[in-house]
Amino acid sequence: MRRLGPFHPRVHWAAPPSLSSGLHRLLFLRGTRIPSSTTLSPPRHDSLSLDGGTVNPRRVREPTGREAFGPSPASSDWLPARWRNGRGGRPRARLCSGWTAAEEARRSPTLGGLLGRQRWLLRMGAGRLGAPMERHGRASATSLSSAGEQAAGDPEGRRQEPLRRRASSASVPAVGASAEGTRRDRLGSYSGPTSVSRQRIESLRKKRPLFPWFGLDIGGTLVKLVYFEPKDITAEEEEEEVESLKSIRKYLTSNVAYGSTGIRDVHLELKDLTLCGRKGNLHFIRFPTHDMPAFIQMGRDKNFSSLHTVFCATGGGAYKFEQDFLTIGDLQLCKLDELDCLIKGILYIDSVGFNGRSQCYYFENPADSEKCQKLPFDLKNPYPLLLVNIGSGVSILAVYSKDNYKRVTGTSLGGGTFFGLCCLLTGCTTFEEALEMASRGDSTKVDKLVRDIYGGDYERFGLPGWAVASSFGNMMSKEKREAVSKEDLARATLITITNNIGSIARMCALNENINQVVFVGNFLRINTIAMRLLAYALDYWSKGQLKALFSEHEGYFGAVGALLELLKIP
Amino acid sequence: NKPTPFFFLRRIFPWFGLDIGGTLVKLVYFEPKDITAEEEEEEVESLKSIRKYLTSNVAYGSTGIRDVHLELKDLTLCGRKGNLHFIRFPTHDMPAFIQMGRDKNFSSLHTVFCATGGGAYKFEQDFLTIGDLQLCKLDELDCLIKGILYIDSVGFNGRSQCYYFENPADSEKCQKLPFDLKNPYPLLLVNIGSGVSILAVYSKDNYKRVTGTSLGGGTFFGLCCLLTGCTTFEEALEMASRGDSTKVDKLVRDIYGGDYERFGLPGWAVASSFGNMMSKEKREAVSKEDLARATLITITNNIGSIARMCALNENINQVVFVGNFLRINTIAMRLLAYALDYWSKGQLKALFSEHEGYFGAVGALLELLKIP
Numbered sequence: 001m002r003r004l005g006p007f008h009p010r011v012h013w014a015a016p017p018s019l020s021s022g023l024h025r026l027l028f029l030r031g032t033r034i035p036s037s038t039t040l041s042p043p044r045h046d047s048l049s050l051d052g053g054t055v056n057p058r059r060v061r062e063p064t065g066r067e068a069f070g071p072s073p074a075s076s077d078w079l080p081a082r083w084r085n086g087r088g089g090r091p092r093a094r095l096c097s098g099w100t101a102a103e104e105a106r107r108s109p110t111l112g113g114l115l116g117r118q119r120w121l122l123r124m125g126a127g128r129l130g131a132p133m134e135r136h137g138r139a140s141a142t143s144l145s146s147a148g149e150q151a152a153g154d155p156e157g158r159r160q161e162p163l164r165r166r167a168s169s170a171s172v173p174a175v176g177a178s179a180e181g182t183r184r185d186r187l188g189s190y191s192g193p194t195s196v197s198r199q200r201i202e203s204l205r206k207k208r209p210l211f212p213w214f215g216l217d218i219g220g221t222l223v224k225l226v227y228f229e230p231k232d233i234t235a236e237e238e239e240e241e242v243e244s245l246k247s248i249r250k251y252l253t254s255n256v257a258y259g260s261t262g263i264r265d266v267h268l269e270l271k272d273l274t275l276c277g278r279k280g281n282l283h284f285i286r287f288p289t290h291d292m293p294a295f296i297q298m299g300r301d302k303n304f305s306s307l308h309t310v311f312c313a314t315g316g317g318a319y320k321f322e323q324d325f326l327t328i329g330d331l332q333l334c335k336l337d338e339l340d341c342l343i344k345g346i347l348y349i350d351s352v353g354f355n356g357r358s359q360c361y362y363f364e365n366p367a368d369s370e371k372c373q374k375l376p377f378d379l380k381n382p383y384p385l386l387l388v389n390i391g392s393g394v395s396i397l398a399v400y401s402k403d404n405y406k407r408v409t410g411t412s413l414g415g416g417t418f419f420g421l422c423c424l425l426t427g428c429t430t431f432e433e434a435l436e437m438a439s440r441g442d443s444t445k446v447d448k449l450v451r452d453i454y455g456g457d458y459e460r461f462g463l464p465g466w467a468v469a470s471s472f473g474n475m476m477s478k479e480k481r482e483a484v485s486k487e488d489l490a491r492a493t494l495i496t497i498t499n500n501i502g503s504i505a506r507m508c509a510l511n512e513n514i515n516q517v518v519f520v521g522n523f524l525r526i527n528t529i530a531m532r533l534l535a536y537a538l539d540y541w542s543k544g545q546l547k548a549l550f551s552e553h554e555g556y557f558g559a560v561g562a563l564l565e566l567l568k569i570p
Numbered sequence: 571n572k573p574t575p576f577f578f579l580r581r582i583f584p585w586f587g588l589d590i591g592g593t594l595v596k597l598v599y600f601e602p603k604d605i606t607a608e609e610e611e612e613e614v615e616s617l618k619s620i621r622k623y624l625t626s627n628v629a630y631g632s633t634g635i636r637d638v639h640l641e642l643k644d645l646t647l648c649g650r651k652g653n654l655h656f657i658r659f660p661t662h663d664m665p666a667f668i669q670m671g672r673d674k675n676f677s678s679l680h681t682v683f684c685a686t687g688g689g690a691y692k693f694e695q696d697f698l699t700i701g702d703l704q705l706c707k708l709d710e711l712d713c714l715i716k717g718i719l720y721i722d723s724v725g726f727n728g729r730s731q732c733y734y735f736e737n738p739a740d741s742e743k744c745q746k747l748p749f750d751l752k753n754p755y756p757l758l759l760v761n762i763g764s765g766v767s768i769l770a771v772y773s774k775d776n777y778k779r780v781t782g783t784s785l786g787g788g789t790f791f792g793l794c795c796l797l798t799g800c801t802t803f804e805e806a807l808e809m810a811s812r813g814d815s816t817k818v819d820k821l822v823r824d825i826y827g828g829d830y831e832r833f834g835l836p837g838w839a840v841a842s843s844f845g846n847m848m849s850k851e852k853r854e855a856v857s858k859e860d861l862a863r864a865t866l867i868t869i870t871n872n873i874g875s876i877a878r879m880c881a882l883n884e885n886i887n888q889v890v891f892v893g894n895f896l897r898i899n900t901i902a903m904r905l906l907a908y909a910l911d912y913w914s915k916g917q918l919k920a921l922f923s924e925h926e927g928y929f930g931a932v933g934a935l936l937e938l939l940k941i942p
Contacts, residue, residue, distance in 0.1 A: 507876070
């Protein structure tokens with residue numbers, strides 16, 4: 001196999017300029033859970049599912065795209081449409097779909113394979129110092145001899161390494177099989193390839209991608225980033241650690257604010273989490289999507305691409321910014337569907353809990369300021385569930401099982417509407433400011449209530465006098481306009497948007513025959529008014545049939561799901 | 571069978587139907603054209619003056635308007651032949667209306683005033699104490715259904731009452747075409763007034779209120795007043811007709827860079843209404859017309875979406891939109907027509923009605939005349 005010479009740090013495994021950035025990636029159809037209802041692209045073969053979403057390596061090696069699935073069912077535009085970068089499309093297989101480079105090398109005989117091997121070599125440090133690195137390590141009987149078959153390793157085994165042994169030189173990768181074979185033969189010694197560290201072999205064998213581990217969710221308003229900070233780094237690993245990786249780790253974990261708009265939600269940090277056999281803390285960071293160009297630029301300046309890590313990203317921005325990541329940041333995004341990630345993320349986070357506490361909660365007596373309590377809720381029977389994701393806009397999903405969900409509907413009157421209208425009506429500039437004003441306002445001056453029209457209740461149809469008949473309905477009157485404050489307007493905007501979402505959610509729950517409704521998304525961040533209103537309204541209008549549930553990590557589930565995809569955690 | 575005295579009492583002129591809504595009062599007045607010389611001689615002076623006042627004006631005071639184009643001519647009601655007039659004025663002027671009733675001594679006519687809408691309850695006491703008039707209160711949705719079925723049956727001066735839009739999204743090809751509502755049931759009736767009520771109608775006497783939404787015509791008008799400084803509904807619509815909502819709203823393509831194909835969301839669909847307005851630069855780049863347009867689109871789309879969900883769940887495929895939000899509001903009607911068709915993949919049909927906002931008042935009139 002051709003050994004590549006010393007590498008410029010910027011050279012990496014992406015396709016040479018003559019290829020479109022999509023072509024070097026293997027293409028396969030993820031098993032989609034719902035039949036596509038799109039009229040935009042030709043009908044897809046959604047029944048083709050690979051083991052319900054898990055990757056079958058044998059399948060992936062086959063030619064994919066048009067050849068695999070027969071003649072194109074519709075327009076001749078189909079193939080170019082599939083490759084449309086940043087324009088949507090199905091989640092595509094990534095060259096490095098969380099596989100280690102060694103696996104790619106073995107399984108991708110095509111160009112992708114060549115590039116994968118290059119990449120693997122670079123990761124092994126072969127390029128950095130211009131010579132194979134000598135690594136030390138002691139074979140630990142437990143971890144090495146038996147760990148070959150297991151994907152998740154035993155962290156304890158790795159820690160017992162007082163002795164170091166010199167590894168013999170080897171020139172060729174093909175790490176997985178031979179290294180395992182070697183180690184099994186000689187239990188107490190280590191004579192694998194010199195250019196490979198024991199930790200890296202562990203990583204590869206346990207099918208772990210290399211650090212850093214990020215999950216990115218690029219939404220309409222906010223970018224959510226989850227970062228796994230390993231706390232079980234051995235001295236050896238630390239020594240090996242590439243400088244840029246170390247600086248990323250330090251930068252992220254020693255700050256709570258980044259630039260002028262990035263924020264780490266420290267209170268959400270999940271401590272002592274075990275992911276893929278590594279122990280560490282999971283950090284939750286957000287910044288406005290508006291600052292995405294700056295983020296990509298930072299990636300470029302800090303040479304993220306040299307880390308050759310896979311960036312798993314979801315949300316619309318994963319598609320929108322894909323090209324920018326590539327051309328400016330030299331980073332290949334692995335694009336994932338936002339709703340897939342959302343579901344994955346929320347189920348995972350609910351399963352690990354929140355530092356010993358419950359992730360999921362509800363409100364008792366939501367309408368009573370004094371008696372209102374936030375109480376934990378054990379989501380032990382999660383299915384079926386109605387999931388209402390309130391971001392810039394709203395998506396409503398009916399979740400029947402881990403792998404079976406559908407998008408019931410959505411509404412464009414979401415968090416972005418609340419924030420946008422508030423900015424227009426009150427002159428506020430931040431979400432926090434809008435909420436703060438709303439907390440001090442009285443929406444009943446702005447809205448026309450049932451009692452304003454009926455003089456009391458509309459009993460015939462069970463509409464109490466205090467119910468809103470017409471949001472902002474008083475504002476057509478000049479005198480009433482002059483009598484309201486900005487705070488009243490902010491409050492009315494919040495109430496209007498929240499009630500509308502609650503009403504639509506209630507209708508969906510009724511029609512899907514689901515009685516637990518989980519509200520997530522960053523509209524609810526620090527927004528107790530909205531949460532209590534949703535809780536109250538759902539309970540009231542359903543006559544106690546529906547329960548509104550909330551989640552501590554609100555808006556981060558998509559990013560968590562993306563991280564889980566990176567780590568191939570099902 | 572000899573008619574009871576009560577029967578006669580209700581049939582005494584003038585014949586009014588009143589619908590006192592959250593924003594507008596709708597009044598229908600039956601003008602008899604078959605008055606005999608004898609009857610005219612007997613006619614009480616105040617009754618004659620009411621008749622002349624209403625029929626010789628098209629505007630009343632500073633805010634009352636008679637929609638002449640909606641006048642139903644040569645209608646036969648309870649054996650009498652005449653014209654049905656449609657008048658509206660803001661609910662805000664209700665006190666003035668009651669005062670006028672007092673000044674003109676309506677109570678001496680001993681007529682029954684059938685009124686529906688929330689205001690029939692809210693102003694009942696005022697009618698009594700100030701105007702000495704006893705209201706007969708009727709439910710607004712009962713009257714709505716009654717009214718729409720009746721008006722559809724009599725047609726509109728020979729034309730169809732009910733219509734739909736062909737090619738609603740195409741400004742050049744868009745056509746308003748008559749629709750024969752011969753199989754009216756089941757029907758989803760979406761009444762867009764200040765607020766919205768959605769009814770599933772299974773037969774003349776069998777309907778239910780499926781749901782409602784508080785984001786209705788009042789929201790559109792109220793928000794427009796706040797955002798643009800306009801003062802009338804007409805002005806708000808006129809500004810909206812000249813605006814571009816895509817500068818205000820965040821579309822799917824603004825977030826995805828294109829379509830969100832996985833779930834069939836085209837790039838031009840609105841992902842977040844007013845979503846661009848959190849950005850200072852974008853706020854400075856939009857005009858009042860853009861804001862008015864965005865408000866109209868937002869409210870209309872929300873109503874359409876909720877209506878679509880109800881139609882789907884009630885298994886009904888014809889949806890009739892009524893209410894004064896749609897008055898002179900072709901943009902909203904075409905958008906509802908387009909959206910319903912698009913998102914339901916052609917399964918649902920959006921229908922409209924010429925007498926939009928007056929069905930409640932007509933229903934009240936029919937109750938007065940005990941017309942089943």
